[in-house]
Amino acid sequence: xxxxxxxxxxxxxxxxxxxxxxxxxxxxxxxxxxxxxxxxxxxxxxxxxxxxxxxxxxxxxxxxxxxxxxxxxxxxxxxxxxxxxxxxxxxxxxxxxxxxxxxxxxxxxxxxxxxxxxxxxxxxxxxxxxxxxxxxxxxxxxxxxxxxxxxxxxxxxxxxxxxxxxxxxxxxxxxxxxxxxxxxxxxxxxxxxxxxxxxxxxxxxxxxxxxxxxxxxxxxxxxxxxxxxxxxxxxxxxxxxxxxxxxxxxxxxxxxxxxxxxxxxxxxxxxxxxxxxxxxxxxxxxxxxxxxxxxxxxxxxxxxxxxxxxxxxxxxxxxxxxxxxxxxxxxxxxxxxxxxxxxxxxxxxxxxxxxxxxxxxxxxxxxxxxxxxxxxxxxxxxxxxxxxxxxxxxxxxxxxxxxxxxxxxxxxxxxxxxxxxxxxxxxxxxxxxxxxxxxxx
Amino acid sequence: xxxxxxxxxxxxxxxxxxxxxxxxxxxxxxxxxxxxxxxxxxxxxxxxxxxxxxxxxxxxxxxxxxxxxxxxxxxxxxxxxxxxxxxxxxxxxxxxxxxxxxxxxxxxxxxxxxxxxxxxxxxxxxxxxxxxxxxxxxxxxxxxxxxxxxxxxxxxxxxxxxxxxxxxxxxxxxxxxxxxxxxxxxxxxxxxxxxxxxxxxxxxxxxxxxxxxxxxxxxxxxxxxxxxxxxxxxxxxxxxxxxxxxxxxxxxxxxxxxxxxxxxxxxxxxxxxxxxxxxxxxxxxxxxxxxxxxxxxxxxxxxxxxxxxxxxxxxxxxxxxxxxxxxxxxxxxxxxxxxxxxxxxxxxxxxxxxxxxxxxxxxxxxxxxxxxxxxxxxxxxxxxxxxxxxxxxxxxxxxxxx
Numbered sequence: 001x002x003x004x005x006x007x008x009x010x011x012x013x014x015x016x017x018x019x020x021x022x023x024x025x026x027x028x029x030x031x032x033x034x035x036x037x038x039x040x041x042x043x044x045x046x047x048x049x050x051x052x053x054x055x056x057x058x059x060x061x062x063x064x065x066x067x068x069x070x071x072x073x074x075x076x077x078x079x080x081x082x083x084x085x086x087x088x089x090x091x092x093x094x095x096x097x098x099x100x101x102x103x104x105x106x107x108x109x110x111x112x113x114x115x116x117x118x119x120x121x122x123x124x125x126x127x128x129x130x131x132x133x134x135x136x137x138x139x140x141x142x143x144x145x146x147x148x149x150x151x152x153x154x155x156x157x158x159x160x161x162x163x164x165x166x167x168x169x170x171x172x173x174x175x176x177x178x179x180x181x182x183x184x185x186x187x188x189x190x191x192x193x194x195x196x197x198x199x200x201x202x203x204x205x206x207x208x209x210x211x212x213x214x215x216x217x218x219x220x221x222x223x224x225x226x227x228x229x230x231x232x233x234x235x236x237x238x239x240x241x242x243x244x245x246x247x248x249x250x251x252x253x254x255x256x257x258x259x260x261x262x263x264x265x266x267x268x269x270x271x272x273x274x275x276x277x278x279x280x281x282x283x284x285x286x287x288x289x290x291x292x293x294x295x296x297x298x299x300x301x302x303x304x305x306x307x308x309x310x311x312x313x314x315x316x317x318x319x320x321x322x323x324x325x326x327x328x329x330x331x332x333x334x335x336x337x338x339x340x341x342x343x344x345x346x347x348x349x350x351x352x353x354x355x356x357x358x359x360x361x362x363x364x365x366x367x368x369x370x371x372x373x374x375x376x377x378x379x380x381x382x383x384x385x386x387x388x389x390x391x392x393x394x395x396x397x398x399x400x401x402x403x404x405x406x407x408x409x410x411x412x413x414x415x416x417x418x419x420x421x422x423x424x425x426x427x428x429x430x431x432x433x434x435x436x437x438x439x440x441x
Numbered sequence: 442x443x444x445x446x447x448x449x450x451x452x453x454x455x456x457x458x459x460x461x462x463x464x465x466x467x468x469x470x471x472x473x474x475x476x477x478x479x480x481x482x483x484x485x486x487x488x489x490x491x492x493x494x495x496x497x498x499x500x501x502x503x504x505x506x507x508x509x510x511x512x513x514x515x516x517x518x519x520x521x522x523x524x525x526x527x528x529x530x531x532x533x534x535x536x537x538x539x540x541x542x543x544x545x546x547x548x549x550x551x552x553x554x555x556x557x558x559x560x561x562x563x564x565x566x567x568x569x570x571x572x573x574x575x576x577x578x579x580x581x582x583x584x585x586x587x588x589x590x591x592x593x594x595x596x597x598x599x600x601x602x603x604x605x606x607x608x609x610x611x612x613x614x615x616x617x618x619x620x621x622x623x624x625x626x627x628x629x630x631x632x633x634x635x636x637x638x639x640x641x642x643x644x645x646x647x648x649x650x651x652x653x654x655x656x657x658x659x660x661x662x663x664x665x666x667x668x669x670x671x672x673x674x675x676x677x678x679x680x681x682x683x684x685x686x687x688x689x690x691x692x693x694x695x696x697x698x699x700x701x702x703x704x705x706x707x708x709x710x711x712x713x714x715x716x717x718x719x720x721x722x723x724x725x726x727x728x729x730x731x732x733x734x735x736x737x738x739x740x741x742x743x744x745x746x747x748x749x750x751x752x753x754x755x756x757x758x759x760x761x762x763x764x765x766x767x768x769x770x771x772x773x774x775x776x777x778x779x780x781x782x783x784x785x786x787x788x789x790x791x792x793x794x795x796x797x798x799x800x801x802x803x804x805x806x807x808x809x810x811x812x813x814x815x816x817x818x819x820x821x822x823x824x825x826x827x828x829x830x831x832x833x834x835x836x837x838x839x840x841x842x843x
Contacts, residue, residue, distance in 0.1 A: 255661050262658040269650045276647055280640035287633045294626040297619060300808040304815045311819065405665055409843040412672070416837035420830060427826035434819050 094191045095119045096206065098184035101176045111135050114180055116187065118206045130207045138205065139183055141217055145201040151350040152393040153196065154400050156189035157339030158182070181332065244359050245352060246390065252397060253348050260341035267334040274326050281319045288312035307433040314429040318422045325418035333411045337404065347393060354389045358382040446565035447556060451480045452574065454552035457544045473544055474499050475551055479574050496577035500525070503551060505584055506573050510564060512589045515713040516796035517564060518803040520557035521702030523550025529694065531635040546695060553699070599712045602719035609718050610793055616800065617711040624704040627697055634694060638687050649680030668843035675836040682832070686825050693821065696814040700807060710796050717792055721785045728778040735771040738764055
């Protein structure tokens with residue numbers, strides 16, 4: 001059953017509806033019920049998971065409805081704000097929470113670890129519950145592994161290493177809490193992603209003990225080889241990628257340029273509003289008590305003055321709540337999408353690079369007619385790679401756009417609600433005061 | 442109150458005009474002139490429209506009028522003029538005296554001043570005031586001819602009295618404290634209000650930026666486009682709404698300012714009392730010392746040290762004739778002194794009585810006016826909330842359709 005709000009993953013082609021499905025089915029051209037999932041599996045050689053993927057996609061309708069709510073101190077409202085599920089059988093079988101930041105002090109450094117709790121019913125997990133501790137570096141590692149494995153998928157944003165503008169202390173409670181929430185979101189977005197959720201590194205991240213993770217990390221492809229790839233890719237992308245780029249991706253590129261600009265502006269505006277509201281609050285704090293002070297030298301109008309003072313105080317508290325609403329919902333979301341816009345530009349670039357590889361090989365071959373046969377296999381492989389990359393990106397793009405729309409709608413609606421609450425609270429108090437004052441003394 | 446001029450005559454300050462002219466030092470200057478229009482009320486009852494009389498006055502003439510009234514009626518809490526220079530401004534308002542908004546608010550303040558004077562049972566009967574309203578030419582000369590400037594107490598004298606008076610009326614001392622507190626608290630309130638207004642302006646105006654960015658963003662969105670665009674429009678409405686809100690609040694601030702300046706008028710009455718009391722005390726002291734001198738001369742005993750006494754001891758006694766002459770002079774002075782003291786006492790008592798009557802009148806007026814002002818402030822805030830609710834309800838609807 002397709003959730004109207006948040007897209008969890010490509011719905012079953014059999015009953016499939018929703019944006020992007022028709023297009024990626026026709027483009028995918030694989031025709032089987034397993035479509036893109038299987039393609040992904042082939043390219044990424046998740047051999048041991050294929051069977052499980054099939055089982056998953058066939059038996060979704062029979063899957064147990066698992067309504068776990070993790071028993072950890074995450075506020076229910078923040079959960080609800082992040083994930084809205086339609087009433088119906090839940091497709092989730094993986095629940096992750098990030099909490100309990102702890103400080104670790106060694107001779108060399110001080111760092112924070114977070115507790116990551118995973119509850120799952122998936123077969124490929126040996127246990128149904130895991131609890132591990134991870135530090136920010138580990139998250140960075142996971143992200144880069146996912147980017148490597150899926151160059152044209154949209155990997156969710158990680159909170160930045162250091163936030164300059166807030167002028168928040170690196171280890172202040174506020175900074176840690178903001179980061180914790182962002183890390184929580186990061187892992188859950190991966191879990192929701194139809195492809196990334198089955199990534200092996202992701203599983204290891206969630207389940208391995210500290211020492212296991214360290215040793216696994218060391219096994220990955222070296223930094224040098226990764227760099228080598230990048231240099232080659234950049235070189236090839238400079239040449240052919242833009243001219244052979246399918247129209248659709250040029251559109252995406254243009255869209256992202258404008259979107260990125262606008263979202264950055266909105267981020268600045270929202271911060272500015274927060275600052276102005278805070279300054280307003282600071283002045284109001286002083287404003288109310290003056291009336292109380294004045295009432296001390298008056299008799300007849302003392303009550304009226306005290307009444308106004310209490311109205312102003314009420315307004316003050318309402319302002320505080322309004323500010324809290326901004327910093328809890330609007331500011332983090334806008335920030336995430338600022339990061340997302342960078343991520344998406346990167347994804348588009350990598351797609352161009354993959355195409356660039358193909359194009360440069362084709363160009364090179366055009367000049368050497370004799371070796372055509374030799375390279376036809378390689379060309380074929382590259383062509384498949386490009387096609388797969390394009391399909392993966394297209395599907396993920398549609399998914400991202402839907403989620404973005406949902407996020408923006410719910411966040412800005414929340415902002416409007418906050419403001420309504422603010423005015424309503426201020427107003428009731430004032431009405432009451434006027435009633436009191438108009439009564440004959 | 443039936444005799445009040447205000448009941449018999451409609452008074453308005455209906456216009457303000459920029460003028461240029463040469464001042465007393467023959468230097469070209471720009472100033473604002475205000476049109477005072479008056480119309481007798483009685484004829485209107487008969488169904489006839491009385492003719493409107495009008496004349497132009499500038500601020501300095503209002504000042505002259507007020508100075509005259511303050512000196513001539515020291516026992517009255519004389520209504521204050523609106524501020525000479527824009528004070529307690531928040532950033533958007535200009536502190537320029539020529540700024541049209543400032544001129545407009547001053548026009549209203551001047552009208553209010555005239556109405557206050559015209560509704561005062563004592564002040565409304567003053568001939569100079571009436572001439573101010575009706576007689577354009579030669580009014581200044583008329584005021585100066587009253588010689589009121591000579592009656593004005595020097596500031597220094599008044600300050601001296603404040604520190605040296607021994608037995609002021611306790612009520613006046615309390616009133617002085619009250620007026621100090623009132624002045625201090627209202628000016629503090631106005632300062633903070635201006636800062637609050639500034640911040641509120643900022644909050645509203647920054648939301649206007651949403652409008653522009655939403656509009657630009659909507660151009661690249663298909664499904665979200667409409668919702669974004671219309672939400673942006675509401676954000677523009679929201680940002681624009683603060684201008685009217687704060688303009689209304691300025692009128693409230695002006696109402697408070699009037700009483701800030703009234704505090705000064707109250708203090709002036711207290712000062713006058715102190716001065717009179719000090720005068721009285723000095724006169725009584727002087728009389729006592731003269732009586733003593735007289736007694737000493739008559740009996741020949743020196744009870745108190747005096748330079749005259751010492752010199753006469755050193756340089757020889759006076760002749761009985763000389764002493765007699767001195768006693769005679771002193772006796773005359775004592776008689777005069779006693780007369781003066783009697784009349785000063787009477788004056789003082791009259792002053793206290795009439796001043797206190799006006800102060801009671803003022804208190805009632807103040808309580809009534811301030812209560813009304815505070816209620817109107819609350820009403821303004823409610824209206825602001827209502828506007829906010831409307832805008833954000835509309836915006837919410839647009840957002841939910843994105």
